[in-house]
Amino acid sequence: ERGTIHKDWGGRTPIALIYPNSYYLGMSSLGFQTIYGFLNGYENIVCERVFWEPKIRRAEEPISLESQRPLPDFDVLAFSISYELDYFNVVPILVASGLPPLAADRNESHPLVIAGGPSVTANPQPLSPFFDCFAIGEGEAILPRFIEVLTRGLQDKKDQLLKELASVPGVYVPALYDGKPVSRQWLAALDSAATTSVILTADTDLSDMYLIEIARGCGWGCRFCLAGFWFRPFRFRPLDSLLAHAKNGLEYGRRIGLLAAAVSDHPEIDELVSRLHQMGAVTSVSSLRVRPLSRIVLRGLAESGTQTVSLAPEAGSERLRQLINKGATEDDIIEAVDNVAEQGLRQIKLYFMIGLPTESDDDIEETIRLALNLKGRIERTGCRIALTVEPFVPKAGTPFQWLAMPPEEVLKRRINRIKNGLTKSGIEVRTESVGWSLVQGVLSRGDARLGAALASMSGYSLAEWRRALEVRDLNADYYIHRELPFDEPLPWSVVDSGVTPEYLGEELAKARRWAQTQPCPLKDCHECGVC
Numbered sequence: 001e002r003g004t005i006h007k008d009w010g011g012r013t014p015i016a017l018i019y020p021n022s023y024y025l026g027m028s029s030l031g032f033q034t035i036y037g038f039l040n041g042y043e044n045i046v047c048e049r050v051f052w053e054p055k056i057r058r059a060e061e062p063i064s065l066e067s068q069r070p071l072p073d074f075d076v077l078a079f080s081i082s083y084e085l086d087y088f089n090v091v092p093i094l095v096a097s098g099l100p101p102l103a104a105d106r107n108e109s110h111p112l113v114i115a116g117g118p119s120v121t122a123n124p125q126p127l128s129p130f131f132d133c134f135a136i137g138e139g140e141a142i143l144p145r146f147i148e149v150l151t152r153g154l155q156d157k158k159d160q161l162l163k164e165l166a167s168v169p170g171v172y173v174p175a176l177y178d179g180k181p182v183s184r185q186w187l188a189a190l191d192s193a194a195t196t197s198v199i200l201t202a203d204t205d206l207s208d209m210y211l212i213e214i215a216r217g218c219g220w221g222c223r224f225c226l227a228g229f230w231f232r233p234f235r236f237r238p239l240d241s242l243l244a245h246a247k248n249g250l251e252y253g254r255r256i257g258l259l260a261a262a263v264s265d266h267p268e269i270d271e272l273v274s275r276l277h278q279m280g281a282v283t284s285v286s287s288l289r290v291r292p293l294s295r296i297v298l299r300g301l302a303e304s305g306t307q308t309v310s311l312a313p314e315a316g317s318e319r320l321r322q323l324i325n326k327g328a329t330e331d332d333i334i335e336a337v338d339n340v341a342e343q344g345l346r347q348i349k350l351y352f353m354i355g356l357p358t359e360s361d362d363d364i365e366e367t368i369r370l371a372l373n374l375k376g377r378i379e380r381t382g383c384r385i386a387l388t389v390e391p392f393v394p395k396a397g398t399p400f401q402w403l404a405m406p407p408e409e410v411l412k413r414r415i416n417r418i419k420n421g422l423t424k425s426g427i428e429v430r431t432e433s434v435g436w437s438l439v440q441g442v443l444s445r446g447d448a449r450l451g452a453a454l455a456s457m458s459g460y461s462l463a464e465w466r467r468a469l470e471v472r473d474l475n476a477d478y479y480i481h482r483e484l485p486f487d488e489p490l491p492w493s494v495v496d497s498g499v500t501p502e503y504l505g506e507e508l509a510k511a512r513r514w515a516q517t518q519p520c521p522l523k524d525c526h527e528c529g530v531c
C-alpha cells in the first residue's frame with residue numbers, strides 16, 4: 001500500500017471504518033477511500049480500516065488494518081455499505097467481535113455503531129435493528145456536524161448522545177424516529193471536498209490506478225436507477241481542479257481513472273482527456289453513456305492504451321428503452337459501438353437488464369438480434385462485444401419502486417434464452433444469479449422485520465436465507481413479486497431523497513405510456529423537488 005495513514009491514538013477519537021466485504025472490493029470503492037481520508041483529515045480523529053472476507057469465514061475476530069486492534073477498542077464502528085448483499089455480513093462481523101448485534105442490546109460500554117452508503121441511504125430499514133444511527137446522503141455533507149456533536153458528546157450517556165445526533169441533518173436514529181422523514185444531505189459545492197484515491201494498492205479491481213471523481217449524480221432520469229435519483233442533482237468538478245488532482249495522482253504512477261455515473265456528461269470531458277494524455281497519463285473511465293459519446297474521448301482512451309469500455313443500452317427493444325427513459329435509440333447504440341470499434345478499442349462490455357416492467361419474450365429476442373447485429377458490424381475491426389445481463393431490481397426512491405419483479409422461472413428462462421442465442425455465435429454472456437437478485441429485491445424494498453431474519457442466519461446461502469425468512473414467518477413474494485399500491489405506506493418513507501413522491505408517481509405514469517422525460521436542465525428547474 002502507498003498512502004496508508006497511521007496515527008497515534010493518544011487523545012483522539014478512534015473510528016473503525018468497516019467495509020463489510022473483502023479488502024479487494026473495499027479498496028476498489030472510491031467512496032470508502034474518500035471517507036477514510038476525510039475522517040483522518042480531522043486532527044482529533046484516528047480512522048482505521050476493517051474488512052471482512054466472507055468466503056474465509058474467519059473464526060477469529062476482525063481487527064483493524066492499521067493498528068491491529070479489535071472492534072470493541074474503538075469508540076465508533078462506521079460501516080460503509082454499498083450493496084444489499086453486504087447486509088449479510090453485518091451481524092457476523094458484530095458477533096465475531098463479541099458485540100451484541102441488536103442496537104437495543106448494546107450498552108454504554110459498547111462502541112456507537114453507524115452506517116452509511118448508497119443502499120442504506122435509499123432504505124435503511126432492513127438493517128435498522130442493528131445500527132444506532134445512519135448517515136442519509138453524502139458523507140462529506142453530513143460528517144462535519146456529526147463529528148462535532150460526536151466528539152463533544154462521547155462522554156455523555158449514549159441516550160443523550162443519540163438524541164443530539166438525531167438533530168444533525170441527515171442522521172437517522174431508528175430508536176428515536178419521530179415520524180418526520182430524514183432529509184438526504186448532498187454537497188452543493190462538490191469541489192469543496194476532494195474525492196480521489198487515498199491509498200494505492202495492487203490488490204483492487206483497478207490495480208494501482210489513481211481514481212478521481214469528476215462528477216456526481218446523473219440528470220438523465222433512467223426510471224429504474226438508484227444512483228440517478230439518490231445522487232441528484234448532477235454536479236461536476238472544474239477542469240483546473242481535476243488537472244491538479246491528476247498531477248498528484250501522476251506522482252504515484254501513470255494510470256488515472258475518471259469516475260462518474262456517466263463520465264462523458266462532464267462538459268469539459270474532451271479537454272480533460274486531451275490534457276491528461278499530454279501529461280502522460282494512461283486514462284481509463286468508469287462508464288460512458290451511449291449518447292453523448294465523444295470521438296475525442298474515445299480516441300484519447302485508445303491512445304492511452306485503454307482496451308475496454310462499458311456501455312449500458314439496458315434493453316434491446318426500443319419500446320423498453322423508452323419505458324425506462326434511457327434516452328438512446330437503436331441508431332445511437334449502433335453509432336456508439338461503431339465509434340468505439342473504429343477508435344481501435346478491443347472490447348465493449350454491454351449491460352442489459354431482464355425482467356423490466358411489461359417485458360415479453362419478444363423483447364428478449366430484440367436483445368439477441370441487437371447483440372448479433374452489433375457483433376456483425378464490428379467483427380472486422382477485431383473489437384468484440386461481451387454482454388452482462390442482470391435482472392431488474394426495483395429500488396426504493398425510484399419511479400419503479402412500486403413495481404414487481406417477474407417470477408424466478410421467467411427470469412431464468414429469459415437469461416438462458418439470451419445465453420443460448422448468443423454464446424453459440426461467440427458472444428460472451430455474463431449473468432447475475434437470479435436467486436441472489438431476488439434477495440437483493442427483498443432487501444431493497446424491505447422493512448425492519450427482515451432484520452430478525454438476517455440476525456437468525458447461521459450461514460450464507462440462498463437455502464439458509466429462505467429458512468430464515470420462513471422461521472420469521474416472512475414471505476419473499478410479499479416484498480418482490482407484487483406491485484405496491486400507491487396508498488401503501490413504504491418502509492423507506494423514513495428517509496426523504498428530496499425527489500417528491502408526486503414526481504416519482506408521474507414518472508411511473510409516463511413510463512406506462514412510453515413518454516420521455518428530458519434530462520435535467522440544471523438551471524432554473526424545480527421539477528423533481530431536489531434543486
Ligand code: SF4
Nearest residue numbers: 233520522525528531
Ligand atoms: S430539480 Fe430539475 S435539475 Fe434539479 S435534480 Fe430535479 S429535475 Fe434535475
